[in-house]
Structures are given as C-alpha cells and as structure tokens.
Amino acid sequence: MKKIKKIITISILLVSLFFILAPFNFPENLQFEELLNSADDNDVIIIFNSGGWGNTPLEKADDFTPIIRGIQQTLEEFGYNSLIISYNRTKDGFSGKITGIKDFLNSFQDSSAILAKKVNILAEKFPDKKIIMTGLSAGATFTDRVMEKINSKKTQVYAIAAGIPFWEKSFKTNNILLLNNNSKDALSTGELKSLLLSLIKAPQKWILAKINGQNLTYSRALQIPGHEYFWSSPDVGSKIVNFLENKIR
Numbered sequence: 001m002k003k004i005k006k007i008i009t010i011s012i013l014l015v016s017l018f019f020i021l022a023p024f025n026f027p028e029n030l031q032f033e034e035l036l037n038s039a040d041d042n043d044v045i046i047i048f049n050s051g052g053w054g055n056t057p058l059e060k061a062d063d064f065t066p067i068i069r070g071i072q073q074t075l076e077e078f079g080y081n082s083l084i085i086s087y088n089r090t091k092d093g094f095s096g097k098i099t100g101i102k103d104f105l106n107s108f109q110d111s112s113a114i115l116a117k118k119v120n121i122l123a124e125k126f127p128d129k130k131i132i133m134t135g136l137s138a139g140a141t142f143t144d145r146v147m148e149k150i151n152s153k154k155t156q157v158y159a160i161a162a163g164i165p166f167w168e169k170s171f172k173t174n175n176i177l178l179l180n181n182n183s184k185d186a187l188s189t190g191e192l193k194s195l196l197l198s199l200i201k202a203p204q205k206w207i208l209a210k211i212n213g214q215n216l217t218y219s220r221a222l223q224i225p226g227h228e229y230f231w232s233s234p235d236v237g238s239k240i241v242n243f244l245e246n247k248i249r
Helices: 002-021 030-041 065-077 094-105 109-125 138-149 192-211 218-222 237-247
Strands: 044-049 082-087 130-136 157-162 176-179
Touching (some): 065 082, 065 157, 109 130
Parallel strands (some): 044 082, 157 176
C-alpha cells in the first residue's frame, strides 16, 4: 500500500511539474497576416473567437455562427462590406490543450496580448476600417481581455462578448457590448445550483451520445441554462443591431 501511495504521489508531482514548466505554445494564425493584404476591399473586419479550447473554426461553431452571420448581414444592410476571420488562440493536440488550460487559469493574459498587438497594428495600418471582435463564453472573456490591451486611441475597435463567466471581471468601455441573455445565463450570473446540476448531468449525456453515434461535444452536453444565444432573441439580435447602429453606421 505504501508503495502504491508513493507511486501516486510521485506521478502527481511529475504531472504538476510538467504542467508548470511546459512552455506556452500558441498558434501562428497566418490568416491574420494574410488579412493585411485583403483588408482594402472591406469596410469592417470581424474577428471571431470561439468558446471552449478556442480552436473551433467558424463553420463548425454552431453555437455562435448564426450570430456572426447576423452581424455580417446587418452590416451589409448598412452598406458595409465585411470580412470574417476565425482566430485560434490554441493549437490542436495535447500541447495546445496544456497551453489552453494554463492560459485559461491566467485569464488569457498571454494570448490576449498577442491578439491585441495584432489588432493595434491593424488599426494603425487601416484607420478607416472598423474592427469588431466577437466571442462566446471563454471566447468572450478572451475578447474582453484583448479590449483591455487595445490602445485607447483606436476608437474604431469594438467588441461583442456573450456569456462571460461570473468569476471574470468585465472591462468597462462604451465600445463593448456585453450580453448575458438579460441575466438568464446561469454561467454569467453565477447561479451555482443550475451550474452544478449541469455538471452532474453532462457526463451521462456525453457518454450516451457517443454510444448512439452522435457527435456531441462535451461543452454542448453541459447545456447550461441560458448559455445559448440566438439571433432571433430580442436580448441578443436586437441589442446587437442597436449597438452596431450606434457605433458603426
């Protein structure tokens, strides 16, 4: 028994040491660099930051793609051309997840600095372009942290952040629209009972989905009350349209 305890203790120490010493391994996001060559043809640049690990492409982000499309359609109605960029804050694979966990525990301070630097350069190079960053859940927190680091003189940079978790302190500025489904989002408001029930039920839902051959992500299995955002909702679509009308039009 003592030998088993010793092996477990050493294993935990080694894993902890590896986690602490593992370097951050952020993706290159070459698409962002290519943007510098194509921005001339667009009036507005939309930067999408997914939830979860932060590496979900727009076409697979079913939880937020309709919102992005709604934003783009609204801008088109205003007479603006727009370009959507999916920004990855983590790489695929094990090293990317280690980086993602460390970055999450650090409130995205490292990864947000990288994107903020790029956005500041973009705003400097194209002062006549509007830049809108968007994000859901962890992506919303990340977006909020980026806005903290944006040069205050870059007034053409905006953000739409949906479902920032309750433990994160939001950055206050008129250029950010914060959405929480009119306080119905249990993750944003910190309704611990609802969150606990979701955490208890999630593993069973996820396992059953896998058994039945359904491609259900663990984050979708959580089904946190109020944490889904729909463009058709007056607490989402209408507020975004009003925000864009006041800031962009």
